[in-house]
Amino acid sequence: MPRAVREQQMLDAAVRIFGRRGYRAASMDEIAELAGVSKPLVYLYLNSKEELFGACVRREAAALVDAVREGVGAASGERADRQLWGGLRAFFAHTAERPDGWAVLHGQARTQGEPFAAEVAAMRAEVLAFVTSLIVAAAREAHGDPLLPEREVAGLARALVGAAESLADWANADASVSGKEAAATLMRFAWAGLGGLLEGRGWDPA
Template structure:
């Protein structure tokens, strides 16, 4: 069996094991056994537990980014790009539960070498979203009302909320197999996101901001649905 194949099997086993047990609790023994190879072979191919974990993170990160990018069709409008990107993300998170769990739960909680790698990838995604939001604003004819920092903040909130939603959905599907309500599909999740963020973006483009009421002269802007 060629090396490349064996290596992927090991990485698959590692993803599963890290997702199930966490980085520290996952043992190289378990990974090797699950991969159907002897432990020394894992070391021969992947050097160490840390290297193995890094490789896993890298592979899963790239896989996630690729999935999202593939979902976004180049020629479309910004809001459809965002819509498609979100659908791609939620679909990926649902289909690659373990890989996503490793990225979202394990990699960020285990010290410097790993957290940074994930942070970098996340940064790229946030930048991508920021770009999309800016383009959307332009398409809608908004010029000066929306500061760059505000767009970045929105993007961060968007990404964070999406992650949170994805994890929540995955947790749901882990417990309630017998529930009457099927858990939300990728489409549902994406729609929820679009509703919230798109609305926020629209209002903010209109110059509206929320501000603590009780201060004079902010009347029309601080109310809801004014």
């Protein structure tokens, strides 16, 4: 089997074990067994448990960012709210499809110190910059001011990203909550506001 394919098998197994058992409790024996290889082969390819975990974090972070970018890109040329909707749909679909990967990123890597926390911080910063650009575009259009400072909406973007992370945990913990429902919940809250929702004014994806 080609090395690249074998490595992906090992990473698939490692993400599953790390995501479900946690970094500390996960063992290389379990990972090797799930991957269908010997433990020495895992060490030969990925050197150590730390390097294996780092490779998992980098792969899952890149996959998540790519999914969000593709979701927004699919609505390229449409209004900012439609692009944000596309990004949120993609984010929640991805975290639902790869719950172990999300657990590695949001539950494990951030608590294991450097360099893992830095990897997740870099991914989050990239998503945050992306979301900020969408909200800035919408705000400038709404205000009729193409020079509206980014700082005016930077806090809103941070609040939105933090809420998305929390809702992803909720959706993955409750099988009755779909990714689309989580995305719609956040979109209504973000675009219509709590006041609008209480008054019966929401945001409709249609």
